Amino acid sequence: MSIDIEGISKTFGGFTALDNVSLKVPSGELVALLGPSGSGKTSLLRIIAGLEAPDSGRILFDGEEATKRQVQERQVGFVFQHYALFRHMTVFDNIAFGLTVKPKKIRPGKQEIRDKVNKLLHLIQLENLADRYPAQLSGGQRQRVALARALAVEPQVLLLDEPFGALDAKVRLELRRWLRRLHDEIHVTSVFVTHDQEEALEVADRIVVMNNGRIEQQGTPSEVYDHPATPFVYDFLGNVNLFQGRVHEGTAQMGGLNLSSPENASAHDAPAVGYVRSHDIAIERQAGDPGAIKAEVRYLLSVGPLVRVDLLLPDGNRTIEVDLTREEAERLQLTIGEQVFARPRKMRVFVDDYQI
Numbered sequence: 632m633s634i635d636i637e638g639i640s641k642t643f644g645g646f647t648a649l650d651n652v653s654l655k656v657p658s659g660e661l662v663a664l665l666g667p668s669g670s671g672k673t674s675l676l677r678i679i680a681g682l683e684a685p686d687s688g689r690i691l692f693d694g695e696e697a698t699k700r701q702v703q704e705r706q707v708g709f710v711f712q713h714y715a716l717f718r719h720m721t722v723f724d725n726i727a728f729g730l731t732v733k734p735k736k737i738r739p740g741k742q743e744i745r746d747k748v749n750k751l752l753h754l755i756q757l758e759n760l761a762d763r764y765p766a767q768l769s770g771g772q773r774q775r776v777a778l779a780r781a782l783a784v785e786p787q788v789l790l791l792d793e794p795f796g797a798l799d800a801k802v803r804l805e806l807r808r809w810l811r812r813l814h815d816e817i818h819v820t821s822v823f824v825t826h827d828q829e830e831a832l833e834v835a836d837r838i839v840v841m842n843n844g845r846i847e848q849q850g851t852p853s854e855v856y857d858h859p860a861t862p863f864v865y866d867f868l869g870n871v872n873l874f875q876g877r878v879h880e881g882t883a884q885m886g887g888l889n890l891s892s893p894e895n896a897s898a899h900d901a902p903a904v905g906y907v908r909s910h911d912i913a914i915e916r917q918a919g920d921p922g923a924i925k926a927e928v929r930y931l932l933s934v935g936p937l938v939r940v941d942l943l944l945p946d947g948n949r950t951i952e953v954d955l956t957r958e959e960a961e962r963l964q965l966t967i968g969e970q971v972f973a974r975p976r977k978m979r980v981f982v983d984d985y986q987i
């Protein structure tokens with residue numbers, strides 16, 4: 632089922648939580664709402680679910696107005712961060728719950744319920760834990776049961792609010808990959824709220840980046856990561872270094888770097904900020920290139936497959952972060968205190984609202 636969100640606004644007291652948000656979720660897509668705390672993700676999810684009414688705007692399911700429909704009529708399934716399972720019920724009974732409480736007329740028969748729960752147990756790979764109680768499960772297993780319980784009633788839309796938020800990093804990673812594979816199998820239209828950019832990049836077909844109750848950008852994971860539309864998106868998705876400077880008659884002067892910019896820059900003489908991802912900076916021993924700045928190695932730290940290098944810039948009080956692959960780091964054999972040259976391979980310059 633597709634979801635159309637049209638011009639949704641919501642205020643709480645005088646505070647605007649959602650400001651004229653419009654978004655289309657095609658049928659079968661898994662969309663991540665990504666943004667910092669308080670950006671309006673949960674409010675939007677609750678409005679889609681019917682748990683909250685918008686002040687203005689409409690929600691359409693498969694092209695039909697659903698704004699006034701009750702929660703029960705919307706056929707949505709939920710998984711929350713702390714979705715308490717029924718403690719006194721086994722895993723099996725928890726999953727079966729939504730089916731067993733259906734009105735008698737539409738309730739499936741006992742065997743049908745059993746078959747369905749077994750299928751779901753298979754889907755969440757917990758067949759052998761059907762008789763356990765929630766207290767006897769790990770956090771990750773509980774969230775898989777919560778997901779199976781949500782899926783049991785065959786929702787048209789699945790809404791997930793930080794479903795892995797309470798789990799430790801390794802389990803989170805496993806579960807998000809598992810969720811991605813599961814979604815590829817069942818293709819239920821899903822909206823997934825997260826503030827974790829890596830999670831969004833890995834799980835979603837499309838990412839909607841939210842900030843202050845508005846959508847900053849939406850696109851595929853590679854679109855938003857490789858082509859951030861705004862400084863906020865740049866900053867929020869990945870490690871970034873900022874170079875303060877100016878654009879002036881066709882060039883950008885950024886923290887000791889002179890860059891010739893594409894045509895439109897000549898229209899400006901204005902303060903600007905250059906954004907460079909930490910893995911988009913090369914470290915070299917020779918000056919060689921006018922696009923490189925002298926810097927001093929301040930700190931070296933191995934972080935998994937990368938080596939993070941802090942470089943002190945010539946002004947003596949600003950540092951930039953560079954991520955090298957282990958291979959590059961081994962080749963360079965950097966030592967703390969030595970002088971090197973940093974060369975941004977890719978810089979994006981933003982002049983107020985204008986982007987070069």
Ligand SMILES: Nc1ncnc2c1ncn2[C@@H]1O[C@H](COP(=O)(O)OP(=O)(O)OP(=O)(O)O)[C@@H](O)[C@H]1O
Binds near residue numbers: 643646668669671
């Ligand atoms: N029922 C409410 N009453 C008053 N203010 C609310 C209510 N619900 C949300 N807000 C406010 O609206 C803003 C958006 O909240 P929302 O929960 O949608 O953000 P979020 O992006 O999901 O954040 P988080 O990741 O922290 O859950 C916040 O500033 C929040 O305090």
